[in-house]
Amino acid sequence: MIRPTLFGAACVLLLAGCGGRDEPAEPVDPVAEAAAARAAPSTLAAQTTSPPVQGPVAGAIQTAAGPDGAQVDLTRVRVTGNVLTVELSYRPVGNATQWVYLDADEVSVIDDTTSQRYGVLRDDANQWMAAPLQSASRDRLSVQLRGGRPGVVWFKFPAPPASSPTVSINIPNVSPFDGVVVQR
Template sequence: MRTRALDLVTSARPGLSLTPMLVASVLLASCGQAGPNENSDAATGDATPIAVDPASTTGSVVRDTAQPASAPAPVAPPIQTQQGPDGVRVDLTRAAVTGDILTVQLAYIAPGDESFSDYFPAEEVSVIDDATSQRYGILKDQSGAWLAAPLFVTKNIRPSAQKGETAIVWMKFPAPPATSPTVSVNIPKVGPFDGVPVSRQQ
């Protein structure tokens, strides 16, 4: 821009001497001119504000796409805890009646520094009605399979877990009468769970 202004002055008046005062005047006049495309947004009022990430060195546009974080599912505390084999902790987490069936669920928690694997006969597991002393074994389905998991070689229950992990075991029994509020659960190689409150779905 400045060179163009000086060229116009010298071409219009070839004999003109460019004194410092004249050069300064020409340059000041040229600085006040804007090109046809300069400041077009400011002139027309069409400027659109854009949110820019202040921490970004590239001036990237910020779009608020973050979704609200969902609250973690609450973890139910164990009803009772007993010591199992090889330092394994066994939590009884459920004793619930639905219809005529009592479901018992256990969590075998392996020690933090080693894996765990064990098995025990399903026929040795029992639930005792504390009110009547009636003993119940695990139910079987129409084909004779135990209603329990995980099963190993059809007749054994086999909890196993990697170090620091948890193995879930569940078993189904005949439900005790509604007049029996608690039961005792007996699992091989695990301390007895006595006086376990039974929850019932209405």
């Protein structure tokens, strides 16, 4: 049995249109075409057998090189009220367990318009507004990357003025994230 394909249906319509007749072509059922296209074997899929390349996390704003070959995805830069929240996702290389340590006082955001540098905020109890904080040292953050799964870390900063559309984010041992648009 010959099955129609999307390509075949398009060729038939094209050839029918070239026949010199003044009669309109029959309407095509898009649902039937889509079903026929799914049923037909794809020669392109059979030709592409190389493994997928691990790229940035879906929704990543920017990606940078991190410590020990890890990749760091900037996933959120958003102002709520007077606070700027920055969220990062660390992706390890392979399935080995890795630990990433960050000193909160070394993390900063720079307002690209005024060159003003902002450090991580502290709460009323003088604790960093960041997570995950290491329990032994409340000044250090630790992220465990285990089994190829990413680890997430976030920070809170004073918000730059609304007249500053972009910031640059500096994280120890990570290439800088420059010219990042601030969501408001």
